[in-house]
Amino acid sequence: MRSSLGWGLTTLLGCNAVLGIPEQVVVLCEQSGDCPGGYCGSDDRCDDQQWALRFGDADDQAVAALDYYDGDREGPEPGRLVMVGSFEGQLDFGEGHRLESVDGRDAYVVALGPDGLPTWSHHFGGPGDQRATAIDIDIETGMVHVAGEFGGDLEIDGTVLPTTSGQAQGFVAQIDPAGSLQWARAFGGTQTLEVRDLVTVNGAPTVVGSYQGPWTRGPAGAFDSPSAVAGFLVSYDATATASVSSGFGASQSLSPCCVLIDPLTNDVLIGGRFRGDLDTGTAVLSSEGEDGFVFFLVDDPNGGPRQLSALHLGEPLQAFGTDSLARLSLALNVGTDTPGVSIFRLLADATTELVRAETPEGSAEIFTLTHNRDNETLVFGQFDGTLDLVEGASLHADDPDLFVVTIDEQWRLPPGRAWAFGGTGESTPTGIATDDDGYTFVVGTFDGELSLDNGRGAPVLVGEGRRDVFVARLRL
Numbered sequence: 001m002r003s004s005l006g007w008g009l010t011t012l013l014g015c016n017a018v019l020g021i022p023e024q025v026v027v028l029c030e031q032s033g034d035c036p037g038g039y040c041g042s043d044d045r046c047d048d049q050q051w052a053l054r055f056g057d058a059d060d061q062a063v064a065a066l067d068y069y070d071g072d073r074e075g076p077e078p079g080r081l082v083m084v085g086s087f088e089g090q091l092d093f094g095e096g097h098r099l100e101s102v103d104g105r106d107a108y109v110v111a112l113g114p115d116g117l118p119t120w121s122h123h124f125g126g127p128g129d130q131r132a133t134a135i136d137i138d139i140e141t142g143m144v145h146v147a148g149e150f151g152g153d154l155e156i157d158g159t160v161l162p163t164t165s166g167q168a169q170g171f172v173a174q175i176d177p178a179g180s181l182q183w184a185r186a187f188g189g190t191q192t193l194e195v196r197d198l199v200t201v202n203g204a205p206t207v208v209g210s211y212q213g214p215w216t217r218g219p220a221g222a223f224d225s226p227s228a229v230a231g232f233l234v235s236y237d238a239t240a241t242a243s244v245s246s247g248f249g250a251s252q253s254l255s256p257c258c259v260l261i262d263p264l265t266n267d268v269l270i271g272g273r274f275r276g277d278l279d280t281g282t283a284v285l286s287s288e289g290e291d292g293f294v295f296f297l298v299d300d301p302n303g304g305p306r307q308l309s310a311l312h313l314g315e316p317l318q319a320f321g322t323d324s325l326a327r328l329s330l331a332l333n334v335g336t337d338t339p340g341v342s343i344f345r346l347l348a349d350a351t352t353e354l355v356r357a358e359t360p361e362g363s364a365e366i367f368t369l370t371h372n373r374d375n376e377t378l379v380f381g382q383f384d385g386t387l388d389l390v391e392g393a394s395l396h397a398d399d400p401d402l403f404v405v406t407i408d409e410q411w412r413l414p415p416g417r418a419w420a421f422g423g424t425g426e427s428t429p430t431g432i433a434t435d436d437d438g439y440t441f442v443v444g445t446f447d448g449e450l451s452l453d454n455g456r457g458a459p460v461l462v463g464e465g466r467r468d469v470f471v472a473r474l475r476l
Contacts, residue, residue, distance in 0.1 A: 402429050421450065
């Protein structure tokens with residue numbers, strides 16, 4: 001039993017197969033009674049726009065990234081959440097969208113409507129392991145771009161991408177708003193490769209990641225990794241032709257984490273971490289340990305090649321983003337500063353410290369961040385122990401749990417805008433997005449049980465496999 005907390009929540013009762021989720025709880029709201037979705041609104045009635053879902057079976061399932069497209073509010077095209085990941089065994093999204101892996105680990109992409117029901121899905125399979133790890137939706141056209149890695153030959157809706165080596169290679173695909181595959185391409189070399197992120201530039205995808213060894217597939221021809229682990233960039237044009245492929249590295253190692261496009265200037269920004277000396281062409285950045293970097297690829301006003309400038313960060317960069325005013329937020333995972341203390345920092349424009357968090361007896365790490373319609377910054381991460389925020393807010397977790405912290409447009413932490421989500425096992429965050437109606441989507445993986453309590457309800461998801469996927473639409 002759970003007593004009222006002031007918003008109309010009176011009791012929690014166990015039941016089965018609510019929204020297809022075994023052992024989900026039902027929330028009772030004062031003004032409307034049973035709420036199958038699990039959340040009450042500010043008017044003490046059921047808020048069916050909030051929900052939490054679990055996907056998975058007895059095997060291992062994962063979600064790597066998500067994006068949200070608001071669609072045509074005045075027309076027939078609804079908004080949709082699209083997420084990508086990988087799975088073993090079977091993955092059932094409901095409504096007939098049931099996927100089964102072919103050999104080992106396969107990749108998937110699925111689109112969910114605002115109600116959480118699937119509208120279309122794709123299975124990327126074949127011999128060896130396949131993973132979809134990055135996604136971006138073109139806000140102008142609704143085209144979905146997906147990228148990832150594959151081992152043996154990769155098949156997507158009858159399109160086969162052959163492998164040219166026994167190691168992982170990259171793929172990128174374009175899917176139209178209705179879910180039809182438009183094209184798919186492969187890239188990479190003869191050794192290992194990991195796709196980290198992608199962004200849509202002028203209607204076509206630009207992909208970044210890390211690789212080792214010779215690069216053999218791309219318009220630039222063959223080139224070698226400039227360091228043991230180096231970064232790569234592959235850009236495609238509107239004809240699905242790779243127009244640019246290049247490698248960049250530091251004297252020891254370099255790994256990009258993310259890429260975005262400046263909403264005002266159309267400049268491309270690439271962020272990540274490096275060790276050793278990093279030669280940008282105009283300056284050499286040197287690190288004593290592992291530092292962060294941001295590359296700015298700026299369009300030449302005279303029509304020449306894009307010009308490169310760089311920002312050196314003294315701590316590893318985990319995630320970054322820009323709001324509609326092109327203000328840059330940087331999430332830095334400082335790590336262990338003193339024994340037993342783990343710290344992360346969130347910076348604005350690389351100088352203003354927004355949030356500094358410490359876990360005196362545990363750890364904390366930001367995984368990803370986003371910005372909403374009000375230019376607020378939302379960070380999504382994992383922690384255990386006690387998470388102390390600079391402004392005085394404090395969260396506690398017995399196991400590795402999830403946290404979401406919201407920073408307002410004035411770079412302040414408003415009261416009551418920090419949440420912890422946890423359960424009986426370990427939970428890992430992988431993606432966060434917002435829609436124009438003020439809801440926040442969070443996705444990740446968990447084992448055991450997971451409660452997504454945002455102060456308006458607390459549905460409990462019960463896992464079946466080694467790892468299951470969760471996705472929720474919440475008021476935060």
